[in-house]
Amino acid sequence: MRKLYFILIFGNAFSFLCQGPERLIPCQAVTVFSINNTDLLQKLSVDEWISYDFMDEIHQEIFDQSTENKSVKEAGLDFDKRLSLFYGKTSNYEITGFTFGIKDRVALFKIFDDFEEINTEYKNITVYQSLFNNLLIQNNNGLLIRIEPMEAYLNKITDSVWYARGNVSPFYEPDENELIFDDTTFQIENSFEILEKTYFELRDSVEFELQKHYYSYIIDDLLLNNRNLFSQDSTFRELLTHESPGVFFMDNSRNIDRANSLWYLKTILPTLFLDVQELYEGNIITGDLTLKTSSIQFDLTAKYGSALGSIYTEMNDAKFDKNILKYIKKDQPAYFTYTINLRSAYEKTFEVLVPLLSKAHDPDVSFNLLMLKLGNELINKDALFDAYKGGLFATFNGIQKVKTKKITFVYDEQTFEYSEIETETEEDMPILTVGFSTKRQDIPEMILDHFSKITSKFEKKEGYWVFQKAIFDAAPLYMLNSNGLFIITNDRELAENHRQGYGDEALTKNQIKALKHSGSISGFADISKVAQKFPTDFIEPSQQKLMDFLQSKSGKVTLISGATTKKSTSLHLNYSYNDNEISSKHFLDLLNTIYLLTR
Amino acid sequence: MNFLKLIFFCLPLTLSSCIEIIDDLSLELDGSGCLKFTVNLSASKVKMNSVLSLDSLNGKRVPKIGEIEQQIFKFKEILQKEKGINSVKTDFNNIDFILKISIEFANISDLQSSIKTAISQVSLVENLSEVDSKWISWDGNTLERLVPKIIEQSLKNDKESDLDLLKTGSYTCISRMPKIISKTSNLNCKLNPSRTASMLRVNTLDLKLNPSLLKHTITLSPE
Numbered sequence: 001m002r003k004l005y006f007i008l009i010f011g012n013a014f015s016f017l018c019q020g021p022e023r024l025i026p027c028q029a030v031t032v033f034s035i036n037n038t039d040l041l042q043k044l045s046v047d048e049w050i051s052y053d054f055m056d057e058i059h060q061e062i063f064d065q066s067t068e069n070k071s072v073k074e075a076g077l078d079f080d081k082r083l084s085l086f087y088g089k090t091s092n093y094e095i096t097g098f099t100f101g102i103k104d105r106v107a108l109f110k111i112f113d114d115f116e117e118i119n120t121e122y123k124n125i126t127v128y129q130s131l132f133n134n135l136l137i138q139n140n141n142g143l144l145i146r147i148e149p150m151e152a153y154l155n156k157i158t159d160s161v162w163y164a165r166g167n168v169s170p171f172y173e174p175d176e177n178e179l180i181f182d183d184t185t186f187q188i189e190n191s192f193e194i195l196e197k198t199y200f201e202l203r204d205s206v207e208f209e210l211q212k213h214y215y216s217y218i219i220d221d222l223l224l225n226n227r228n229l230f231s232q233d234s235t236f237r238e239l240l241t242h243e244s245p246g247v248f249f250m251d252n253s254r255n256i257d258r259a260n261s262l263w264y265l266k267t268i269l270p271t272l273f274l275d276v277q278e279l280y281e282g283n284i285i286t287g288d289l290t291l292k293t294s295s296i297q298f299d300l301t302a303k304y305g306s307a308l309g310s311i312y313t314e315m316n317d318a319k320f321d322k323n324i325l326k327y328i329k330k331d332q333p334a335y336f337t338y339t340i341n342l343r344s345a346y347e348k349t350f351e352v353l354v355p356l357l358s359k360a361h362d363p364d365v366s367f368n369l370l371m372l373k374l375g376n377e378l379i380n381k382d383a384l385f386d387a388y389k390g391g392l393f394a395t396f397n398g399i400q401k402v403k404t405k406k407i408t409f410v411y412d413e414q415t416f417e418y419s420e421i422e423t424e425t426e427e428d429m430p431i432l433t434v435g436f437s438t439k440r441q442d443i444p445e446m447i448l449d450h451f452s453k454i455t456s457k458f459e460k461k462e463g464y465w466v467f468q469k470a471i472f473d474a475a476p477l478y479m480l481n482s483n484g485l486f487i488i489t490n491d492r493e494l495a496e497n498h499r500q501g502y503g504d505e506a507l508t509k510n511q512i513k514a515l516k517h518s519g520s521i522s523g524f525a526d527i528s529k530v531a532q533k534f535p536t537d538f539i540e541p542s543q544q545k546l547m548d549f550l551q552s553k554s555g556k557v558t559l560i561s562g563a564t565t566k567k568s569t570s571l572h573l574n575y576s577y578n579d580n581e582i583s584s585k586h587f588l589d590l591l592n593t594i595y596l597l598t599r
Numbered sequence: 600m601n602f603l604k605l606i607f608f609c610l611p612l613t614l615s616s617c618i619e620i621i622d623d624l625s626l627e628l629d630g631s632g633c634l635k636f637t638v639n640l641s642a643s644k645v646k647m648n649s650v651l652s653l654d655s656l657n658g659k660r661v662p663k664i665g666e667i668e669q670q671i672f673k674f675k676e677i678l679q680k681e682k683g684i685n686s687v688k689t690d691f692n693n694i695d696f697i698l699k700i701s702i703e704f705a706n707i708s709d710l711q712s713s714i715k716t717a718i719s720q721v722s723l724v725e726n727l728s729e730v731d732s733k734w735i736s737w738d739g740n741t742l743e744r745l746v747p748k749i750i751e752q753s754l755k756n757d758k759e760s761d762l763d764l765l766k767t768g769s770y771t772c773i774s775r776m777p778k779i780i781s782k783t784s785n786l787n788c789k790l791n792p793s794r795t796a797s798m799l800r801v802n803t804l805d806l807k808l809n810p811s812l813l814k815h816t817i818t819l820s821p822e
Contacts, residue, residue, distance in 0.1 A: 407641040407695045409621060409771075416773050416796045418621065420697075427645050473694055474645045 021099035021141035022084055022240055025229040026222050028095055029086035032229065032249040033591070034240065036082055052592045076107030078140065082240070086229075088254075092153045093214045097145035102137065122223045134215065136223075147218060149210040157210070158203040170199035235284050235303065246591050248287035248300070253280040279356065281305040289591055295576040296587050302569050307352050309566035315345035316520045316564040321391040321437040323483040325515065326501025327494075330508050333529035334396040336559075337515060337522045342390030343381070350376060383440060391437035396530060397491055401426040404474040429475060433489035444486045448479060464495045519561035521571065528554040555586075617642035618768040618803060620750065625775040630706040630737055631685075640696035642767070647696045664693050670721050671698065677717040678702065683709025707737045718749070740821075742774055746806060746813040754807040768803035770813060778819045785815035 025032060077083075081101025088095045102108055109115070115128035115135050128135040136143045162170070221227050229236050239247050282305035290297045304312065318341035328335045350372070357369040406425045409418040438444070448465050452458035457468045463482070470477035471490060478495035480487040489495060507515070515522050555577035562570035577586055619639035626632040640647055650661055662670075671689050679687040683705040690699040704710040711733050734747040750770070775796045783790070788799045801812045 404645060405641075406617075406644070407639060407692075407697060409619065409637070409639065411798070414792055416775070416791055416798045418623075425642055429645070471645070473648060 019139070019141070020081055020240075021101050021143070022082055023228050023230045024099045024136065024138065024141055024143035024222065025084055025086050026088070026095065026145070026218050027227050027229050027232050028088045028090070028218055028221075029229050030088040030251050030254050032084055032086045032236070032247075034082050034084040034247045034249070035591070036243075036245045036247075052588055075111045076102055076104035076109075078103040081141070089150070091150060093147055093149050093210070095145060095147050095214075095218065097133075097143060099141065099143050102140045102142050105137070108142075122219070125223060134219075136219070138223075145218075147211055147214050149207055149214065154203065154207055154210060158199070158206045161206065162199055162202060167199070233284075235286060239286050242288055244288040244290045245587060246289035248285075248289070250285040252283040252285055252302075279305075279307050279352070281307070283308055289587060291587050295574055298573040298575070300571040300573070302571070303567060304569075306566060307356070309568075311345060311348045311352060312564055312569055313566050314348040315340045315342075315390075316569070317341050317344055318390060318520065320516055321389075321484065323437070323485050323501075324391065324393045324435065325507055325512055326483060326503075327433065327435060327485070327487065327498075328393065328395055328507050329397070329502050329505050330511060331505075332395050332524070333398055334525040335393065335523065336395075337393045337518075338391065339520050340390040342388065343385035345390070346381070346385065383443070386439035387443045389437045389439065393433075393435050395433045396525075397431040397433065397494075398529065399428050400431045400491070400493075402429040402475045402490065402492075405469075427474070429471075429490065431489070431491045433487060433491055433494060435485045435487035437484060438486050439484065441481045441484070441486065444479070445481055461495075463499050466495075514558075514560075517560075519563065521559065521561040523557075523559035525557045527557060620768075620770045620803075621773065622747075622771065623773040623775070624735065624744075626707075626737065626742065626777060628739065628777045630739070632704060632707075634700075634702045634704065634710060636700045636702075638698045644694075644696050667691070668693065674717050674721045675700075677720050678713055681709070681713035681716055684713050707735050711735065740819050742776070742817040742819075744772060744774065744813070744815055744817075746770065746810050751806075751810045754803060754810075765804035765807060766802050770801050770803060770806050772799045772801075772813055772815075773797070774817055776817060776819060780817055781820040782818050783815055784817075787812075788815050788817075 022034065078101030083098065083100050085098045086096070112128070112130075112135060114130040115133075116130075117126060117128050120127040122136075124138060126137045128137075133144055133146050136145070230240070231237075233251070236249050239249055282303060284304075285300060285302045287298055287300040290299065318339045320337075320339050324337055328337075353372070354369070357365055357372075360366065360369075404425055404427050405422050407420050408423045410421055411418045448458060448460070451467075452460060452465075457470070459466045459468065463480070465479040465481075467477040467479065469475070475490060476492070478487075478489050478492065480489070480495060480499055482499050483501065487494075555575055558574045558576075560572050562572060575586065617640075619637075619642070621635070621637040621639075623635040623637070624632060625635075651664060668691060671691050675687045675689045678684055685703040685705065686701075687703075688699075688701040691697075702710065702714075704713070734745045736743045754765075773796060777795075779794045780790055780797060783797055785799060787801075788797045790797050797815075797817055799813060799815055805812055
């Protein structure tokens with residue numbers, strides 16, 4: 001018996017000491033990337049590893065001017081333990097951070113030299129703070145965490161305190177008449193500067209207090225209540241048992257930005273679905289990144305509750321529209337198909353949502369419910385869902401010269417006077433096509449016919465429509481209504497010469513077979529053809545970074561969805577390459593792309 | 600990231616950074632005259648429209664078309680209140696992106712100082728020293744012209760990748776004189792048959808590489 005107690009006590013102590021850093025991930029984390037360091041780092045130099053975007057947080061923290069020429073190798077990190085990056089957001093605050101193992105604490109603080117130890121009431125925990133971050137160390141595990149109040153919430157609190165004190169708007173500017181009096185002008189201007197400064201001082205104080213408040217709330221929950229994502233979420237726990245080098249976790253039921261991922265629901269019910277928290281219960285998305293010979297696979301599984309499950313099942317009960325195949329070329333740089341049964345999805349969503357919304361007492365939700373019921377009664381659903389059935393495709397066809405107009409000045413050689421003339425010019429433009437399956441070709445035809453009577457920019461040609469100067473008042477857009485598809489494109493070649501499809505140039509039998517078996521979502525991209533041709537000059541800096549990154553890659557990406565059940569659906573992304581780079585390098589490339597796309 | 604947004608932002612983007620500038624000066628013997636300045640971006644209107652559709656570019660806020668029109672109006676208002684400025688007309692074609700400014704002035708010195716004031720007050724440039732220079736001088740018989748510093752700086756700041764496309768742009772400098780022109784210092788300067796006007800045209804790439812290409816002196820005949 002004594003032996004048994006010893007084993008139990010020793011076992012518990014051992015398991016406590018051997019707990020991984022993942023147990024320091026707070027429950028408030030919504031998204032987690034976890035990397036099984038050993039597998040990867042043995043195959044790749046750390047110097048290369050730290051150059052990735054997903055290492056930015058760590059990189060920024062570790063490297064500053066005082067630690068120049070040092071590397072992660074010297075940071076005292078334990079690369080035999082998992083390194084996990086997490087992110088979470090509520091309407092009040094945002095948390096970001098990472099957890100890691102520590103091998104050499106002295107070395108760690110040579111790098112983390114901006115941190116100062118502070119007193120703490122948490123047992124067995126050492127807490128350090130820098131200007132923006134908090135570093136908590138428990139045994140040989142570290143948690144670096146940053147908590148920031150959401151800007152809108154911070155402004156709301158600051159404004160309420162500011163105005164409650166009887167202040168005028170800090171952004172108030174007197175009109176010119178008020179500034180006419182010379183003697184007082186200087187004083188008025190000066191007083192406004194002070195007013196604004198005071199407001200921002202108040203805002204800083206509120207921010208600091210909110211940070212402190214949410215920090216205590218999150219860390220108390222983590223360390224005093226022992227509530228962390230690992231202990232609270234069985235799916236996350238199970239995910240970390242996977243042997244794959246990288247795993248991804250997102251709890252969509254707590255993701256306040258989920259509207260982006262369920263755009264089709266938003267299409268059917270513009271605001272309603274956000275009111276229905278219950279719908280998202282159990283909606284957790286997990287993914288495994290797996291290394292294979294000359295390819296990397298990313299397998300994503302979305303689990304959901306019965307309500308969302310029943311909608312997904314109905315939605316995915318759709319037949320692939322074969323007509324789409326005619327409009328995708330076999331050497332298309334990128335294409336995407338999406339097949340859903342929108343009518344069934346709508347009916348099921350209505351059936352699921354009405355009882356859920358009926359329970360709510362909120363006037364806005366109640367009004368939305370009334371609108372939904374009225375819409376259901378008054379709208380001709382047969383016409384609506386025959387007009388747009390739910391199947392669509394999109395293609396990228398590289399860059400082509402597109403004719404546009406420009407104004408040129410011509411000069412009189414006698415007088416050098418000049419006048420304007422309109423001339424044709426050609427500009428490079430990415431060629432994109434989007435097509436929808438429709439049973440009611442008369443409806444888009446009716447709309448276009450109507451537009452053509454309002455403006456001469458809409459012209460009916462032989463078998464297609466042109467909307468002149470549609471794109472930024474320069475390039476035309478073509479609309480085709482053929483083979484049960486309504487197609488919108490800026491590809492003149494398609495509109496003029498391939499209205500019935502690409503014939504022999506269309507997808508091969510093998511490509512078609514793969515497409516048909518791919519479920520509701522299917523996609524293909526030749527990275528070198530797409531990323532290198534995509535114009536990136538005016539995209540946002542974060543997107544620019546992603547495109548720059550992809551432009552240095554080669555390989556092919558295929559995306560297919562798997563079976564959909566009432567409990568889950570899956571998505572598989574395969575990145576194949578045929579160069580000589582080691583697979584772990586490609587692995588981190590893909591991981592970085594996913595990170596950039598989801599952050 | 601909203602991927603749809605990314606796709607639609609990129610749909611019409613081109614890099615044809617083609618700008619046509621006409622700097623047309625009519626001068627009287629007393630130094631008064633009229634400056635007509637035209638900036639034609641119609642060959643880059645797809646690019647212009649794409650930029651205007653963005654909220655920010657390279658970390659800087661992109662103004663809305665209405666704000667640009669307001670700035671032009673403000674520029675006109677300030678300029679016409681300045682000493683020595685008789686009238687100012689502006690015309691902005693926001694479809695083809697052509698801006699025309701016509702300024703009637705009492706003398707060259709007033710013209711240049713007024714433009715400097717107006718530019719600084721509408722905050723068109725961050726560094727005022729860029730406009731703190733004279734690009735036209737007139738002594739009653741000789742007119743000397745340079746490329747305005749603000750344009751020289753703008754061209755210099757252009758990215759390397761735009762070099763080829765700058766070849767398609769041009770800067771045309773026209774000088775209409777009250778008397779017959781006896782000589783010009785720049786061999787590329789073209790005179791009209793009656794020798795009362797000169798025209799010097801340089802492509803924007805050459806101008807970027809060598810701003811002195813536009814430098815020229817026009818000397819009038821004593822008769």
